[in-house]
Amino acid sequence: MHYILLIVGAALVNNFVLSRFLGICPFIGVSKRIDTAFGMGMAVIFVMTLASFVTWLINYYLLDPLGLQYLQTIAFILVIASLVQLVEMIIQRVSLPLYQALGIYLPLITTNCAVLGVAILNIQLKYNLLDACIFAIGAALGFALALVIFAGMREDLELNNIPRAFRGTPIALITAGILSLAFMGFSGLVK
Amino acid sequence: MKTFKGGIHPPENKILVKDNAIVELPLSKVFFVPTQQHLGAPAKPVVNTGDTVKRGQVLTEPMGFVSAAVHAPTSGTVKEITKRVHPVTGLLAPYIIIEADGKDEWAPGLPLERDPFSMTAKELLNIIRLSGIVGMGGATFPTHVKLSPPKDKPIHTFIINGAECEPYLAADYRLMLEQPERIIDGARVVMKVLGLDSAIMAIEANKPDAIRLMQEKTPPEIKVEPMKVKYPQGAEKHLIDALTGRQVPSGGLPMDVGALVHNAGTVAAIWDACALGIPLIERITSVTGQGINQPKNIKVRIGTPLKEVFEFCGGLNDAAKIIFGGPMMGIAQYCEDVPVMKGTSGILVLTEQETNLNSYQSCIACGRCIEACPMRLVPSMLSRLGERSMWKEALDFNLLDCMECGSCTYVCPANRPIVHFVKYLKTLQREAKAKGKEA
Amino acid sequence: MMGAMLMVGGIGLVAALILGIASVTFAVKMDPREKAVLDQLPGANCGACGFAGCVAFAHELTANPEAEMACPAVNKDGVEAISDILGRSLGAGDAMIAFVRCKGSPADTITRYGYVGPEDCRTAQIIAGGPKACQYGCLGLGSCVEACPFDAMHMGEDGLPHVNEDKCTGCGKCADACPREIIALISRSANFGVRCISQDSSKEMKQYCKVGCIKCRICENTCPFEAIEVTQGNAASIDQEKCQKCGLCVSVCPTGVISSKQPPRKVQVIAEKCKGCGICAQVCPVDAISGKPKEPYVVDISKCIGCGMCIEKCPADAIERLAG
Numbered sequence: 001m002h003y004i005l006l007i008v009g010a011a012l013v014n015n016f017v018l019s020r021f022l023g024i025c026p027f028i029g030v031s032k033r034i035d036t037a038f039g040m041g042m043a044v045i046f047v048m049t050l051a052s053f054v055t056w057l058i059n060y061y062l063l064d065p066l067g068l069q070y071l072q073t074i075a076f077i078l079v080i081a082s083l084v085q086l087v088e089m090i091i092q093r094v095s096l097p098l099y100q101a102l103g104i105y106l107p108l109i110t111t112n113c114a115v116l117g118v119a120i121l122n123i124q125l126k127y128n129l130l131d132a133c134i135f136a137i138g139a140a141l142g143f144a145l146a147l148v149i150f151a152g153m154r155e156d157l158e159l160n161n162i163p164r165a166f167r168g169t170p171i172a173l174i175t176a177g178i179l180s181l182a183f184m185g186f187s188g189l190v191k
Numbered sequence: 192m193k194t195f196k197g198g199i200h201p202p203e204n205k206i207l208v209k210d211n212a213i214v215e216l217p218l219s220k221v222f223f224v225p226t227q228q229h230l231g232a233p234a235k236p237v238v239n240t241g242d243t244v245k246r247g248q249v250l251t252e253p254m255g256f257v258s259a260a261v262h263a264p265t266s267g268t269v270k271e272i273t274k275r276v277h278p279v280t281g282l283l284a285p286y287i288i289i290e291a292d293g294k295d296e297w298a299p300g301l302p303l304e305r306d307p308f309s310m311t312a313k314e315l316l317n318i319i320r321l322s323g324i325v326g327m328g329g330a331t332f333p334t335h336v337k338l339s340p341p342k343d344k345p346i347h348t349f350i351i352n353g354a355e356c357e358p359y360l361a362a363d364y365r366l367m368l369e370q371p372e373r374i375i376d377g378a379r380v381v382m383k384v385l386g387l388d389s390a391i392m393a394i395e396a397n398k399p400d401a402i403r404l405m406q407e408k409t410p411p412e413i414k415v416e417p418m419k420v421k422y423p424q425g426a427e428k429h430l431i432d433a434l435t436g437r438q439v440p441s442g443g444l445p446m447d448v449g450a451l452v453h454n455a456g457t458v459a460a461i462w463d464a465c466a467l468g469i470p471l472i473e474r475i476t477s478v479t480g481q482g483i484n485q486p487k488n489i490k491v492r493i494g495t496p497l498k499e500v501f502e503f504c505g506g507l508n509d510a511a512k513i514i515f516g517g518p519m520m521g522i523a524q525y526c527e528d529v530p531v532m533k534g535t536s537g538i539l540v541l542t543e544q545e546t547n548l549n550s551y552q553s554c555i556a557c558g559r560c561i562e563a564c565p566m567r568l569v570p571s572m573l574s575r576l577g578e579r580s581m582w583k584e585a586l587d588f589n590l591l592d593c594m595e596c597g598s599c600t601y602v603c604p605a606n607r608p609i610v611h612f613v614k615y616l617k618t619l620q621r622e623a624k625a626k627g628k629e630a
Numbered sequence: 631m632m633g634a635m636l637m638v639g640g641i642g643l644v645a646a647l648i649l650g651i652a653s654v655t656f657a658v659k660m661d662p663r664e665k666a667v668l669d670q671l672p673g674a675n676c677g678a679c680g681f682a683g684c685v686a687f688a689h690e691l692t693a694n695p696e697a698e699m700a701c702p703a704v705n706k707d708g709v710e711a712i713s714d715i716l717g718r719s720l721g722a723g724d725a726m727i728a729f730v731r732c733k734g735s736p737a738d739t740i741t742r743y744g745y746v747g748p749e750d751c752r753t754a755q756i757i758a759g760g761p762k763a764c765q766y767g768c769l770g771l772g773s774c775v776e777a778c779p780f781d782a783m784h785m786g787e788d789g790l791p792h793v794n795e796d797k798c799t800g801c802g803k804c805a806d807a808c809p810r811e812i813i814a815l816i817s818r819s820a821n822f823g824v825r826c827i828s829q830d831s832s833k834e835m836k837q838y839c840k841v842g843c844i845k846c847r848i849c850e851n852t853c854p855f856e857a858i859e860v861t862q863g864n865a866a867s868i869d870q871e872k873c874q875k876c877g878l879c880v881s882v883c884p885t886g887v888i889s890s891k892q893p894p895r896k897v898q899v900i901a902e903k904c905k906g907c908g909i910c911a912q913v914c915p916v917d918a919i920s921g922k923p924k925e926p927y928v929v930d931i932s933k934c935i936g937c938g939m940c941i942e943k944c945p946a947d948a949i950e951r952l953a954g
Contacts, residue, residue, distance in 0.1 A: 058641065062637065062641075063637070066633055066637065067633075068633060068634055068637050070634075071634055071637055071638060074638060075637065075638060075641055078638065078641050078642055078645060079641065079645065081645075082645035082646075082648065082649055085649050085652075086648070086649060086652050089649075089652050089653060089656040089658075090652075090656055092656070092658050093656040093657075093658050096658070100681075100683075100685065100686040100689065103681075103683035103685070103686060104683050159572070159575040159576065159579065160553065160554070160575065161553040161578075280758065281757065281758020281759055282758065282759050523743075523757075525742050525743035525758055525761075526742070547746075548744075548746050551748075577748075577753075578748070580752070608746075608747050608748060611747050611748060611753055611757075612748070612753070614756055615748075615750075615752065615753045615756055618756050
């Protein structure tokens, strides 16, 4: 039950994109088509979970005992960057079209504040290893959900006659804001 | 009362002409007979300039099974075989122009006197084919093809279409009131061809006198079924759905659910062909609308020039639009030099007040079109895809199932020309398909 | 301090090791040419080419033998280098520009019916072949203007589209949008073009258009370079490679259907250089040059059409164009 609450909390109530406003870059950048959004979502789930796992271990078994907590940020970024490189290589091998479709946004997961955010939050919220990983999975699922929903909306927006001044990013941002408002409806769902 | 999902209730406007008995148009001096008055393969002329022809003589030879011949509407001389504007496509098409000799003599032997019920189904089918009979509701599909379904798709429900759901039109209504025997006898001939012992005659409830008369006159094996008044009740797929509860599958035909529908006029023409040997050379047409001075239901020979029809009906008055067919699915004409054809169920002369010349706006996603669509499609999506020429995506939205009935366009509050967009997308798809075949 | 360096260094080393192994295990066979092409691209991943990044565009150029050079950031040398790598020439050819081959504004042509529907030439075309009586002429509803991504076309008051030459990139989207293939891409350096593609006979055309090509062949017979011809049933068309921009065809065309971008500049004789040989007077098609042997010749500006034949033939380089 505790784990379900963790996931629901991370995915819906405090959605990383729509409530915490992290990871906006890939959110706006990759959400033009549903299939690329889905691919990006899967990549982020992989990176977030693995990154949380490794960074938690590094924090509690390497940094803490040696009193090097101040290295947290740089160490975490190192780990995340390498993981993203790994994911890039894997995706390029497994699905070249997806790799090309994600383009620049795949390496951008590195500087994605959502991934670093999860890693740091795990430490701040004092989760144990299992909780940290489940939290990361929930967060990533929420990220993927927000991405895919938004992509669906943008695909439909493409077919409408948007006034010239709003075309492209402006209407996307307005829609994202309204989607955030919608997700506010989840607040209070999990105590 | 039986009905189908969706549909609309446009004002009937049949009052202009429905109580006018059928009158025969006086014979014209020149007849312009298009060689293509049917859906399907073209038919090539078998007469030459200068030939003498008699009324009912065959003029063209079909170039395929799904095709139909045309016959001379009167006796005279073939004046010219040339290209003129075709009422359906608006482009140039071959015509056989006949100069009438005024004698109106039948081809030798016609009219015959024979008993269709002593002939075999095969013989009857052959007669129907040779008589050039096509669907007279407007689609003009060759009737003998419809009556020849493949062996694995037998027909067990035959429906006579007396619905006439299009506003303004009253030709089938008058035919039912004035010549019910032709329809009933023709229906029995079709039942013989199909090997059925029952049939249903569907009539919309806005024609109570026709329903009563038909109920009196029909033998017990033909059941008269009053239908809820809704457009497009007269569309064959919706008649079948309403009467039998069976839905023709997407991309399919009525024979896929064992049903067959014929227009009342077609069935009457079948009787003429089988009992009297008379090919399809004339029809009943409603000439109506606020723009014509004397609306009439005329018995008119095919090939009669439109100008003469107008003259006979008192001339035009503030006409803004001329339509062959009904206001929902008919085809607007830009040229007055077109003739009446086999499928001309109505000639509408509309004033500006009766038409809609307004501009349109963006789709507001209100969903009215989705409610109205009798084929259960999403017309708003099709219109938006049409604006962007996205025909591939439109195929995913069942573009090819759209029967272009116009219900969506009628209800759209943003005044969007949805059927126009659908026709455009279908054109793009056809062109891409043709290119693909070439490649 | 030492500890920090060791820690970060240590993590980095471990990560590098894992990545090193992975780069071998997950290696993707790439066309070696693709790598070479990628090196020529700027690597900015701006997306102007229409692809998701330089890697994607490099792949497209290598894999698709018909791919065009769409990267604006590669200079001429770079384009040449890529052409060498791929073994085919890319876009380094002539710059192209859109040219509208119709002059039939509503004032000069017959309209058959009032069209009510979407303001799009393609949707109008499906209604009985369009509201214009001429089946080859411009419908004036602006599908081309709408399709132009560079805002280089606008609908003029004459009901015909006009190309802004400064903005036009020759991408061809307008030509694709036109349902009648009226817009053609011609070389930017071309000066003349025939604004009609009608295949109707002169007799048919007279019924519905005052300004189309009536296929009289006067241009064909007048052109000294065989650069314009009227082939069977088609409107006149100019072979831009043969055209020497003399402008003779324009001056003889009865309907004025041949358009010129710039009127050719007239010429004058440089008296000091002129040897009075008279060759210029001989080649002048309009007899605009006159003079006596061994004396400087003179150009009659009112007759001169600026074809430049005299400049070409003068052995003394004694004729020059007047300032524009």
